[in-house]
Amino acid sequence: xxxxxxxxxxxxxxxTATLAAGCTxxxxxxxxxxxxxTPVPTVKATPTPTAGPKDAAAYFTGILTNLxxxxxxxxxHTINSIGxxxxxxxxARGTTTANVEIQTYNDIYDTxxxxxxxxxxxxxxxxxxxxxxxxxxxxxxxxGEAWIIVDTTDMYVMAFWY
Numbered sequence: 001x002x003x004x005x006x007x008x009x010x011x012x013x014x015x016t017a018t019l020a021a022g023c024t025x026x027x028x029x030x031x032x033x034x035x036x037x038t039p040v041p042t043v044k045a046t047p048t049p050t051a052g053p054k055d056a057a058a059y060f061t062g063i064l065t066n067l068x069x070x071x072x073x074x075x076x077h078t079i080n081s082i083g084x085x086x087x088x089x090x091x092a093r094g095t096t097t098a099n100v101e102i103q104t105y106n107d108i109y110d111t112x113x114x115x116x117x118x119x120x121x122x123x124x125x126x127x128x129x130x131x132x133x134x135x136x137x138x139x140x141x142x143x144g145e146a147w148i149i150v151d152t153t154d155m156y157v158m159a160f161w162y
Contacts, residue, residue, distance in 0.1 A: 060087055060102050063158075069093050075102070084114075091160070098145075098162040105155045114157045115150040122146040122161065 057075040064071060073090035080086050080103070087102040105111040119137050123129065127139030127146045137148040146161040 056085065056104070057087055060156075060158075064091055064100065069100075072097055075100075096162060098160045100158065100160050102156055102158045105157070108152045108155065111150060111152050111155045111157060115148055118148050118157055118159045122148075122159075127161075 054077075057077055060075055061071060069091035070093065071089065072092050075087040075089040078086050078088070085104045089100050091098055091100050103114055105114055115137070119129075119132075119139075122137075122139050126141050127144075128141070129137070129139050131138045135150045135152075137150075139146045144162045146159065148160075149158040151158070
């Protein structure tokens with residue numbers, strides 16, 4: 001068999017195999033655009049484990065601003081001895097300047113335990129409990145006040161004191 005016949009038979013074989021495999025055209029087709037609904041963005045606040053420290057600090061700064069606090073010292077980031085992200089700074093409202101510490105947790109149980117730890121710490125420093133709810137605690141001394149905000153959705157505890 002000569003070369004031209006062999007090449008022609010191989011080419012015919014490839015065309016036949018391609019058609020048998022379901023391809024109906026050897027030419028490359030351009031897909032026709034179809035309309036699809038425009039996706040609606042979903043907004044979900046997730047500050048911590050997935051966000052980097054700068055993103056989470058910005059998130060918490062936004063919360064503090066929404067609570068009508070002026071930021072006096074921007075939130076700094078550290079990781080405590082048990083591996084939780086901790087953000088510390090100073091805020092003010094009116095003539096009162098307070099320290100703020102925000103600690104993130106991995107689950108609801110740890111968040112609730114963290115809030116209890118802050119509460120016990122404040123009581124140990126002499127703060128007398130004024131209000132105690134599942135998402136909020138406050139206490140006072142003769143010279144200052146302390147507050148705890150507990151968020152079990154985004155899993156953080158925010159503590160203020162002066």
